[in-house]
Amino acid sequence: xxxxxxxxxxxxxxxxxxxxxxxxxxxxxxxxxxxxxxxxxxxxxxxxxxxxxxxxxxxxxxxxxxxxxxxxxxxxxxxxxxxxxxxxxxxxxxxxxxxxxxxxxxxxxxxxxxxxxxxxxxxxxxxxxxxxxxxxxxxxxxxxxxxxxxxxxxxxxxxxxxxxxxxxxxxxxxxxxxxxxxxxxxxxxxxxxxxxxxxxxxxxxxxxxxxxxxxxxxxxxxxxxxxxxxxxxxxxxxxxxxxxxxxxxxxxxxxxxxxxxxxxxxxxxxxxxxxxxxxxxxxxxxxxxxxxxxxxxxxxxxxxxxxxxxxxxxxxxxxxxxxxxxxxxxxxxxxxxxxxxxxxxxxxxxxxxxxxxxxxxxxxxxxxxxxxxxxxxxxxxxxxxxxxxxxxxxxxxx
Numbered sequence: 001x002x003x004x005x006x007x008x009x010x011x012x013x014x015x016x017x018x019x020x021x022x023x024x025x026x027x028x029x030x031x032x033x034x035x036x037x038x039x040x041x042x043x044x045x046x047x048x049x050x051x052x053x054x055x056x057x058x059x060x061x062x063x064x065x066x067x068x069x070x071x072x073x074x075x076x077x078x079x080x081x082x083x084x085x086x087x088x089x090x091x092x093x094x095x096x097x098x099x100x101x102x103x104x105x106x107x108x109x110x111x112x113x114x115x116x117x118x119x120x121x122x123x124x125x126x127x128x129x130x131x132x133x134x135x136x137x138x139x140x141x142x143x144x145x146x147x148x149x150x151x152x153x154x155x156x157x158x159x160x161x162x163x164x165x166x167x168x169x170x171x172x173x174x175x176x177x178x179x180x181x182x183x184x185x186x187x188x189x190x191x192x193x194x195x196x197x198x199x200x201x202x203x204x205x206x207x208x209x210x211x212x213x214x215x216x217x218x219x220x221x222x223x224x225x226x227x228x229x230x231x232x233x234x235x236x237x238x239x240x241x242x243x244x245x246x247x248x249x250x251x252x253x254x255x256x257x258x259x260x261x262x263x264x265x266x267x268x269x270x271x272x273x274x275x276x277x278x279x280x281x282x283x284x285x286x287x288x289x290x291x292x293x294x295x296x297x298x299x300x301x302x303x304x305x306x307x308x309x310x311x312x313x314x315x316x317x318x319x320x321x322x323x324x325x326x327x328x329x330x331x332x333x334x335x336x337x338x339x340x341x342x343x344x345x346x347x348x349x350x351x352x353x354x355x356x357x358x359x360x361x362x363x364x365x366x367x368x369x370x371x372x373x374x375x376x377x378x379x380x381x382x383x384x385x386x387x388x389x390x391x392x393x394x395x396x397x398x
Contacts, residue, residue: 016130017140019083020121021148023048030161031087035106037069040081040118049073052345055090055098062102066109073115075380081116084131085123092124096136103131162312162338163346165320172221176321179225204230205248205255208240212307216314224318231330234363235262235272241336242294244311245303254291295336297376303340312337328358332367339371342379347371 019038024031026038026048037049049072054061073079084107088095099122107117120131127139134140207226211219219227231240235258243251258272265272293299315334319327331354339347348371355364 015148016119016121016133017144017148018151019119020085020123020128021145022152023083023085025152030163031085032161032163033088035065035069035084035086037073038083038118039073039076039079040083040116041078042080045083050342053086053088055088055095057098057102059101059105062105063109065102066106069106070109070113072375072380073110079115081118082110083118084110084120086121087123089125092122092127092129092139095124096122096129096139100131100136107131162309162316162341163343165316166217166313168320172224173321173323175221176224176228176318177323179221180229180322180324180326201230202226204236204239205243205251208243208251209248211314212244212310216310216317219314219317221321224321227314227318228322228324228327228330231333232326233329234366235259237329237333237336237363238291238295240315240330240333241311241340242291244307244315244333244337245340246294246301247304247307250291250294253287257288257291296370296374297340297378298374299377300381302378302381305341308337308341312341325358328354328361329363331357332361332363335367335371339367340376340378342376344371344375 023036023038026045027034027036027050031050033052033055034050035053038045039047039049049069051065051068053065057065073082084103086095086099086103088099103120103122107120111117122129122131122134123142123145124139127142128134128145129136129139204226207223207230211223211227227240231237235255239251239255239258242254261272290299294301312334315330315337319330319334322330331350335347335350335354338344338350348368351364351368351371354361
C-alpha cells in the first residue's frame with residue numbers, strides 16, 4: 001500500500017464528483033496513476049489509502065490489489081465502508097474496460113469481506129466515469145471534477161507533489177555542487193580571493209532544524225549544501241530522518257549512539273555494523289530498541305506529518321540541485337521520508353536511483369528490505385480529534 005494520511009475533512013461530499021475531487025485531499029498527496037481508497041467509519045472519512053496501479057490491470061493484478069487493500073483495511077479499527085477511485089493519465093477509451101473489470105473484482109472482494117461500498121469511479125486523462133452509473137463508451141467530462149475541486153477550501157490543498165523531485169535550477173545546481181566540494185566537505189571556507197580557512201562544521205541537527213522552520217522551497221544554496229554534506233553515512237541518514245519525523249531530541253540520541261558505536265567498533269577492530277549485529281543478538285537496551293522501532297515504523301508514536309512533508313520538500317530540493325554521487329545518502333533519507341508518508345512506490349524508485357548514482361551505498365539494500373517487508377504502524381492510526389476537528393469531520397459526513 002502506497003499511502004495513508006490523516007486529515008479532517010471539512011467539506012460535504014454529495015456526489016461522485018465530490019468524492020473524486022476530494023480523495024487527493026484525504027490522501028494528502030497527488031493521486032496520479034493510483035487507486036485510492038477512503039475508509040469510512042459510519043458516514044465519515046478522514047483519511048485515504050493510495051497504491052500505484054498500471055493502466056491496464058489483469059485479473060491477477062486485480063486480485064492482488066484487493067488482497068493488499070483488505071490487508072491494510074484489516075489493520076484499522078471501526079472501518080465499515082469504503083469509497084474507491086482509480087486515477088490514470090491515459091485516455092479513457094484505453095483504461096475504461098480493463099479497469100471496469102478490475103474494479104468489479106476489487107469491489108466484490110471488499111463487499112464480500114463486509115465493507116459497504118460508498119462509491120467508486122474511474123478517472124482518466126480526458127474523462128471519467130461514476131462506476132455504478134457510468135458508461136464505458138460515454139465518459140463524463142472532467143469539468144465536473146474541476147467544478148467540484150473549486151468547492152474545496154484552499155487550506156485543504158494537498159500541496160506539492162512529493163513523489164517527484166522538484167525542477168532543478170542550473171545556477172543553483174552549480175553553486176550547491178561547488179559548495180559541497182570546496183567549502184563544506186573540506187571543513188573550511190574559501191573566500192572571494194580563493195583563500196581557504198579551516199572551520200568547525202556546524203552542528204547538523206541545528207542546521208536541519210533551522211531549515212525545517214523556514215520554507216523548504218526557498219532554501220538557499222548554503223542550506224542545501226550543508227544538508228547534503230552532513231548526510232553522508234548510515235548513521236547520518238538515520239539521524240536525519242528521525243529528526244524530520246520526531247524532532248531534534250531523538251535525533252541527538254540516535255547520533256550519540258552512532259558516534260559511540262563507531263568509537264567502540266574502531267577499538268574492537270571491526271565495522272560498526274558488525275558490532276551492531278552482535279549486540280542485536282545479545283539483546284538491546286530500551287533506547288536502542290526505541291530508535292530501531294521508530295526507524296522501522298513499529299511504534300505507536302506518531303510522527304509529525306507537517307515535518308515529514310517539509311522534510312521531503314527540503315531533501316528533494318537538495319537532491320535535485322547536486323550532481324555528485326554523494327547525494328545518494330540524501331536520496332536514501334528522502335526515500336525513508338516518502339515511505340513514512342505512505343509513498344512506498346516513490347520511495348523504491350528513489351532507492352533504485354540512489355543505487356545507480358552510487359552502487360556502493362550500503363544503506364540502499366537495507367532500506368529496500370525494510371520497505372518491502374514493513375509498513376509504518378502510524379499509517380493505520382488515527383489520532384484523537386480536538387473539538388474543532390470533530391466539528392469539521394461532522395461537516396464531511398454524507
